[in-house]
Amino acid sequence: MNFVQRKITYRLYPSRTQAALLHDTLALHCRAYNALLEEHQRRYESKTPGFNFSAMCKELTGWRSYSDALKTLNAQSLQVTAKRVTLAFDAFFRRLAAGDEPGYPRFKSLKRFAGWGFKTYGDGWKLRPKLTGKHFIYDRLYLTGLGDIPLRGQGRFIGTPKTCEILHQKGTWSLSVTFTVPEHQVMRASGDQAVAFDWGVTTLLTLAKADGSLQEIENPRWLSNQLAALKALQRTVSVEEVKAKVRIGLAPDAVLVKGQRLPVNARLKRLYAQVRAIHSKVARQRKDFYHKLTAWLVATFAFIGTEELAATKMTKRPKAKEDPEKPGEFLPNGAQKKAGLNRGILDSAPSMLLGMLGYKAEEAGNALALANTRVIKPTQRCHVCGALVPKELGERVHRCACGCTCGRDENAARTLLRWLLEGSSWFASGTDARVGFRPPLETPSIAALAV
Ligand SMILES: [Zn+2]
Structure with a gap:
């Protein structure tokens, strides 16, 4: 045993x-x-x-x-x-x-x-x-x-x-x-269909199934729902922190030096506790939702494909751009925009989702295949002809010279599905598209599933 x-x-x-x-x-x-x-x-x-x-x-x-x-x-x-x-x-x-x-x-x-x-x-x-x-x-x-x-x-x-x-x-x-x-x-019942999904910030998962149908799973957006409450709370916290600074004889806009502490009174303490409570509620809801979602995925599908996600790289802060003409001054680097996107990415915590999916798929004896993003480029690659169609971050539609027009997420999911079912044979890139392929517990014949 x-x-x-x-x-x-x-x-x-x-x-x-x-x-x-x-x-x-x-x-x-x-x-x-x-x-x-x-x-x-x-x-x-x-x-x-x-x-x-x-x-x-x-x-x-x-x-x-x-x-x-x-x-x-x-x-x-x-x-x-x-x-x-x-x-x-x-x-x-x-x-x-x-x-x-x-x-x-x-x-x-x-x-x-x-x-x-x-x-x-x-x-x-x-x-x-x-x-x-x-x-x-x-x-x-x-x-x-x-x-x-x-x-x-x-x-x-x-x-x-x-x-x-x-x-x-x-x-x-x-x-x-x-x-x-x-x-x-710990074994779980496994489904029998094949599916590939693209993961996104607006729509959490876009599933492309082997029968050609599409399913979207909306991001519950726990954090953005709580964001307004958090923002209001944060303003009150700032007001109280300024008062605390004045109490110890600092200017209201003074920056605390290392080791310096603000006197925390009962009111401020209560406010901090409220901020923590919102954050931990969001964390609990997210975990619960992901457990249910991944359990459903492995119970419905036997073959699941998606791309590797490196959340830490995706959420890196953009580098500061120094103005070449005025040393010491900085050009806009899109930090504000990226911060919003980062919050969205962290909110839907892809690594947590993949981690849960990984061990549940193993418990069900399912095949979970992760595509190497840099080789497959699911967002860029047309799912019909395999050509690369570069897109900006905000471009929501995939338009290919071959005549294929569909949503950005839909295209990525369908490209991943073709990769799952057919490997890399349908697009002639010359590279091994199976790089980063994680073999399932008992190797099923994935090609046999191709319809
Ligand atoms: Zn095309």
Whole structure:
């Protein structure tokens, strides 16, 4: 039997006393994290041999022997925290080697410290099952020293708990458990049609099906609906921030220097909380919508094609253009327009959608094929004749010399469908259009599907 790993996140409902104890544990892990970081920094700067993971664990054992507070923490948990410091430095050295902006690992304030983890099931933590009807669910988390904490949440499967993380975000506690699950338990029913979709900002998905029909899925635009509310709120925040600046003797338009903080009164605090609440509501709605959408896609279609999306590149800020005639002054670079588009792109979070689609397609045994955008150029390429028809960003219609006229998104979706069904044989570019093709779990004959 094959096994896969899956995560389930539960919401925790600690009592007042338990919440206080969770906070204490969080603070201790945060201190351990920062202490390890400091020690690493010290050794790195004095060029003494690397402070690797096992050296950190040894150091922690030493610290534990004379700190009663650290002794109260689970020893393996501390190792998980040490692992995070190691990972932060690994990433730093990797960026350094690659010549990217290195970004030295930062000390974390308690506010920014997400949580801590446990390595082995049964060591410091346990899940308590409860039978409801035919099924059993986990309804409490047992933590050494804290007792049983009620929890809520459910997965589609029953697995063996392996590791977990306790997370503190926006004032709530949650538990993320990694389970080992028999593969057959996560299997999904799969559809039998072929589809390719183009992803966009105005229309979220334009689906081109193998039977020639077209379907559009509108972008719910959670963020833009909330944008007006957010804007009004932001104005009130600005007014209050100006007042706060005046209170500490700054000019109303003064820019805060690094390390300088505004005094946050109760009103400002409440406003900040309101802004956070809108953002997190949007995030929850988006996640829920994407889960439903991707579940529907894999349940309806067996062969799904789309293009690779690099959201980080697409949402980059445009470079500043310096005026060659007046050094120090800048020409318009379209930053404002791009910012609006960026918001749209981030709003519909393509990478999240593709991530969900990826693992759900795997669970259904579906084939998900991702076209290399730079080779296939689905937006530019005519789906009828294969010729490249360059388009500006705002050009919504595809007009080809071959006589084909259709919507921009429709053309992209149909081009992707032809690529999915026929590969690159129908357009003679001489390049291998299957670059970036991700083979499905069990290779189905995609050519056999061509109609
Ligand atoms: Zn054409």
